[in-house]
Amino acid sequence: MEHGPSHSGQPGPRPSGEKALRGHAGGCCRASPTRELQVRDGAARRREGGAPRDGLPPHQAGPRPCAWARGGAGSAVEEQPRGHGHTALHVAARHGRRAVVERLMVAAPALSCGVNDAGVSPLYLAVSCRSTGIVKALVGRRHAAASASGPNGQNALHAAVLQSAEITSYVLRWSLDLAKETDGLGSTPLHYAASDGDPEIVSQLISSAPSAIYLQDQQGFTPLHIAAWMGHVDVIRDILQACPDAAEVTDNNGRNFLHVAIERGHESVVKYVVGSTFAGGVVNEQDNNGNTPLHSAVLAGKPKLAILQSELLDLNIANNEGRTPFDLVSDITSFLPMIGFVLKLSARGVCIGTRRQDFILPWKGVEMKEWIEKLSKNLGIVAVLIATIALTAMFNVPGGYDSKGMPNLRGTFPYNAFLVLDTMAVASSMIATMLLIYGRGAAVRSSAAWICLALIFLWYALMGMILSFMAAVVPGLDNAILIKRIMWCIFALPFFSLVVLSFVWAAPAPTITSVGLLFRAQIGEDRMRTRRHAGRRFPLVGFYLSVLYLFWFLNAIAFAFTLHIIMITV
Template sequence: MSVDLLANASRKARDLEDENLCAALQLAEGDERWNALLCPPLDPAKCGTDVQLFDERHVMCPDLYLATLSGSINRVNELLGLTNETTTINDASPDVQVVFEDTPENQLGGKFHGDGLCTLQEVTAGKNTMLHIAAEQGHVELVKLLFRMDYTLLTSENSSHQTPLHLAARAGNHGIISLIVFLAQQSPIGVYEVLTKRSIHGDTVLHEAVRNGHERAVQVFMTAAPALSAEVNNASISPLYLAVVRKSVGVVNALLEYKHASAAGPKKQNALHAAVLGNPDITSMLLHWRPELAYERDDDSGSIPLHYAASDGDVDVVQEILDRASSAVYIQDKEGWSPLHVAARMCHYSVIELMINRCSDSVELRDNEGRNFLHIVALHGGRISSSLKNVLYHHGSKKLAKPGNKINLDHRHCLEKIVHERDNNGNTPLHCASMNGSSDMIKELIKLGADETLINNDGKTALDYSISQGSVFLMAHSTIALVNRGATFGPQRQDKLDHWKSEGIIEKLSKNLIVVCILIATVALSAAFNVPGSYSGDGIANLRLKKQYNIFIVFDTLAMSASMTAVMLLVVGKAVTERAARICFAISLNLLWICLFTMELAFVLAVSVALGNGKYATKTLVCFLPMVFFTSTIIVTTLYCFPKPWTVYKFLMVSKDQQTRRQIEIQRPTLTTYIRISSLFVILNIFFYLTIIGFLWYAGNLSYSISQHDI
């Protein structure tokens, strides 16, 4: 250990008055491991570390950088201190051999400027040489000049291990690429050494050209070294895969000219995995070039390209694959999912139909959980109306995306075989549809022949699972659809039944409805005393003799009365039994609907009377627009939120199974409230329709009579 370092440390310890530290330092003599801790960190001689000092002589002069970037040969010569005689390049013929001069003047340059000397060894912050810059910018003459001065620059690498040829390929300078190939072959280095260099990511020069979509540059490389297309980078990505991802048809076509080109991609994907996602033309090219790509699996999920195509739903692409490799339909991924399962999961019914018509027995494929594609449709696609109608009831011929391709197979019989199949838990597709709350899917499966009384491994039927829905709409629709078709519950003790967990839906909605109804009552009360036309001096409304004003007052009174009644019912509903609370909620919800409707009509009448005589086009528009919006709301709400009246009637009147009715009352008391609300809603909407028709008729006659009176 250095005596000076130890003495210095001992002196500091004494200054700290630390006796233990002083004693430890007295014992430190000869301890080599402590020696490294006492050495200054940037002293290579004492610390034993190899510290590379930054050599400012290799930093590219700003003037030289700008001269190279612009391609100014004269300026470059001036900064390097070169004469015209030493920089003459023989361009007469490509066959002329280049003479390499290794004079000290050519290597180091000879012109001082600023505080340094410009040389060919100067590099940018990214370790790019002058040849890197000239090649990227496409300066042909400057590239020739630099090559003559130092041909080893052809294999120089920047901080990313890229050569000048990499940068020329990235920029798409095909002229520079051809020049560098020629110069490399003329030099002692050889063209192989230049073309096979790889970047820090393992990219060849062909990777760079393809990644940036330079078709002409790719053609040059495929002419000079087509074997580069068989190389992959550190991520196992081939140039062909990059071209497919870029959707560069011309580049793909150039690469496919070499039959041994690699199609590899990340995670063992191939170029076809990428092409099937929206590239029918490239998909066709790849399948024609190498059909076996359709059977290769990726490393992520074991999926083949047809799995990807089925998930995307492009019928053209799926059809192209089936034309070349129809047996790919039978290949399953690591989860046991066939392309048919994938199409079912994504609700691509045209793709399902195409695959079933090509390979009818593919419907028998099951995943690792024992589910066929109908299970998957029921679990994931059942909320789409008429989801399986094209698949289940297809007859005759139908043209798909490609002209002239007709399907003449009625495959209903194929599906009837699997509609009763049970998965590993004993669930049929009908069980899955009930879990999903899809009344449309339930109806379609029952039409197909599904048995609604089958039980699974837990002894539950499809009707038992309709209670699993968190939404009252889905629960009600699926329950009504199953009961109307004769579904029954599984045998269970009635005191052990699971009750439908509404999670306080009525309680939450009641709080919101109270606030809304109070706001409506406040607005209606304000409107009654801030009437159109204001008041006369004795406090009487100026428009009291107008019929529209009197009707406005009536509608405003209805809105206020209905809203106040709804508030009282909702408040009372919090203090009574659960059944009474549900009844109060049902009535309040319909009263709120009445409030909204009467407020709408009151607004129309107030605006109409405020416009006075004339303005018939404006009055018509004021009457028409609110009615259109309100009518549209009624139609959408009726179609998508409430069951059809005849299904409700059948549920209430036709069902004969008393045990099923009792269990519904025990498990799902909210269902009765929902049916009451929907029934009252239908009745109210009929009344509203008649009111709207009468109102529009009255408004039309009134406008006509006023116009006749004015005439």
């Protein structure tokens, strides 16, 4: 067979473009991608200490022609793997050279069976680089021995499901068996697709290999567990529509997918399960420790999860330690989630476990003491600052003083509003300061109560200072309605948003919901027993709820008063 052109003894000018190389065995190397592969090949050989050609030093010898240009036979292409075990097909696939890949598949189709030192095949490289054209070129020829291997036991389909639905469809049509293969951790391509959350790719895999839904990784997680872990509701819906009994599969710890979703705090998944027809089979299922999904919600400190809305929920199942969900509330270290569970479980008539009551200690958050110390210091600084500003404003009344030392605006509504609001700010800030001083010297349990009261007064000192400022600004505005509206919008919109959101954000539940839950807890058949047990374990709950409702009431008054001022002045 005739070989390609040999290099002369002098370097001379090098041709470029389509005339760069000429050879046989399937044609010449015409494209610039081929030229780049040549350069890389020659550079790699020179780095590896390859002998100079034609008696020239390496920097003058020029690039070595491609393998098939030198010999034309497919075996010549396979002879010399590059660094790290890369073949020419690996290099072309990694750099997206489709024309080169197609030529190599004609000259040496067996290259598609090779893997590099990391166990990665050219097909896996093409998929991971999102080179759709090269993937089509590689899987378009049905080679029985072609490799789809990737690192860590993965195959090309593991990578394809994380790239695009188009590449996934090409790989699936090429080999359906890849959908059931697992990587080093026991994960199938469907596990990967469920973690990414693309419903189209998940549907392709389910229709191609529905049995993969039941395959478990080393932790016992099925693709349904993975989707629940990531919070992908659409994927969960597709899996359960295809195989409803997949909801019954548990992991190595006996947890179903609802346990996993609750531990991760995915509200959307919990709502979907609670509203489904199969909820009864999973909401009360116990894991290896005897914990139901409700136990998991308490341990995760998530009182706002929709699991408590299920009518099929059994609130009184005890785990292996004999503890009901209500008993586990004592283990919550955060204050507001604890109150949320106490209120919601009491409203549902929950029962306690079978432990002796003298062994049960009152709730005490692990970080409560540190929280009280840090918060009281910061609040004390804020309270003194507000009092100082409010007192200073009292000596600099809006409109100034006349020659007799009397306020110029006395008797007007803005001036009277300023006096009332500024006085409220001074009085509230001073009361908050005294409560904080007393609270720091009290016991931990009573300190929390004093700080809650101080927060109420401090909040209204802050609101009084802001409203008194606006009352002082109003007399200085001209009669232009537009200017007044702009000023009130700058002030009022953020203030209104904060007041309104306080009704929504306040734990343990929004205003109306919280009142309804408390009412249900007070009128239940076992209200005396529930009140006794809740008061013994969680003594701060009743006081906190009283302060919370007072906070909402005063917020409503402040909201109405602000509206009144705006309507008068605009």
